[in-house]
């Protein structure tokens with residue numbers, strides 16, 4: 001009877017396409033919104049992932065990566081002395097204003113890397129040599145800084161600007177993941193960074209560290225917390241901490257959650273309604289099948305097969321369209337769009353729920369159907 | 377052998393004291409008010425009567441697709457009321473064939489596929505079912521229309537497809553509700569000839585509800601259902617064999 005069920009489904013082309021469109025739309029909306037949402041979450045922690053170090057140490061009360069709570073300079077040595085720590089280096093991170101020669105001001109994030117190792121440096125460079133930041137007054141920018149500060153004609157390798165009335169010369173452009181706030185990042189050495197900023201009592205934002213080979217990173221962070229009284233997080237922990245802070249303190253979670261729920265409900269309504277209509281219009285035919293000896297179980301199987309066939313087709317097409325959208329708009333990392341298998345799995349479950357719901361109301365209708373209607 | 381209505385032979389369908397009402401309270405109408413009826417193997421029984429008299433209701437009851445309020449119906453010795461719903465559906469699929477005024481073919485299936493449906497319901501393999509369906513279409517004279525969709529067939533042809541579908545399972549009881557009502561005279565005659573032939577076979581019987589006096593001569597007996605009761609059963613004189 002599967003054959004008959006599928007012929008009934010595809011035979012009514014108009015209704016089939018309408019069903020397919022409804023489900024495709026729902027899947028596309030959920031995948032697209034979900035991917036943008038996840039893309040934004042990834043962006044919110046990109047100052048962690050861009051540095052790519054295993055352990056972050058700072059004030060234990062820290063809520064998220066952008067909220068800098070400086071600690072005492074001695075923290076670096078204290079972390080170094082914790083057993084199981086391979087190395088530990090200081091990181092400067094702070095907001096500053098840059099003044100271009102054309103008179104424009106831009107807020108920037110100044111990132112100061114330890115000069116002997118440059119640990120935390122971006123992996124890829126789009127122009128210049130990153131090591132050149134060791135030269136006097138030299139800094140590197142990320143590609144988003146170029147974009148924000150006026151484009152490659154205004155800002156390029158060799159451009160000179162001012163940080164707190166002190167000279168900065170661009171020697172490299174680094175490739176990084178865009179951040180949520182999209183504040184331009186200026187890289188320099190730790191020592192030079194604290195010379196750029198106004199005098200403060202504490203300048204050390206983070207200590208970056210790595211565990212010795214064979215020592216689990218969780219174990220080392222636990223020891224650092226215990227022996228120094230500081231906050232120590234694996235990069236993954238710190239990312240999640242940052243993401244959950246963003247979710248709690250901005251409307252992003254609610255906003256996207258609402259859209260996704262709406263997609264789910266609209267998809268459910270369209271699919272459920274169309275499918276129900278489809279069944280009701282074929283009621284005589286189902287009645288005839290029942291009169292010919294088809295059990296309710298057989299009819300239920302037919303309905304489920306129809307629902308899941310159109311559902312899974314809609315799933316495929318919907319994901320295809322959403323992915324195409326993501327590919328076209330988010331090429332080059334300018335828009336947030338991160339499609340993960342977890343999201344696709346979640347959408348699959350949601351879709352199966354929609355299909356089961358749609359099929360169920362039809363099955364209930366058919367179970368109650370008196371085959372006697374076929375005589376009328 | 378011609379069994380006809382030999383009273384010594386057990387009835388294929390035996391209905392006793394059938395009562396059926398619809399609705400409740402003031403709007404309640406009792407449609408069947410105590411029906412006794414026997415149908416024998418090898419015969420074609422005509423069921424006639426005024427419109428709204430309850431003929432379709434009686435057919436539905438005999439088919440086991442409508443629950444009755446009182447009475448007993450045995451079909452080939454099986455009391456329908458003792459069968460649970462699922463078993464009754466299977467029993468119906470194996471022993472009965474149906475022909476309706478409105479044909480009720482599945483519009484998206486070809487003639488052959490439509491005929492194969494009862495076999496598919498019984499879980500036959502598709503190639504085997506289609507093969508048997510084509511043989512059956514041949515027997516109703518539509519061998520060359522097997523791949524046509526119902527919408528591309530005439531009314532008479534559609535009803536012949538429906539008959540092939542009703543017969544493909546070799547049912548022993550064929551139930552027809554006004555099978556010629558949607559057809560013109562000559563087409564109706566052809567359909568009845570087919571049903572007549574089926575009814576003649578000694579291990580089968582056919583019940584035909586009709587208003588159409590032009591086809592009365594195809595019956596062996598005619599039962600008149602009026603105001604919820606069988607008011608008379610007469611044997612029809614056969615003018616030679618068709």
Ligand SMILES: Nc1ncnc2c1ncn2[C@@H]1O[C@H](COP(=O)(O)OP(=O)(O)OP(=O)(O)O)[C@@H](O)[C@H]1O
Nearest residue numbers: 398399405407425426427428429430431432433434
């Ligand atoms: N499901 C139902 N609910 C309520 N009343 C019904 C139902 N089915 C039939 N009836 C009523 O039962 C009566 C008999 O109907 P039935 O269809 O059996 O008559 P019929 O003899 O087949 O008529 P016709 O020759 O016009 O087909 C009618 O008054 C009809 O309105």
Ligand SMILES: [Mg+2]
Nearest residue numbers: 431432433553
């Ligand atoms: Mg009727």
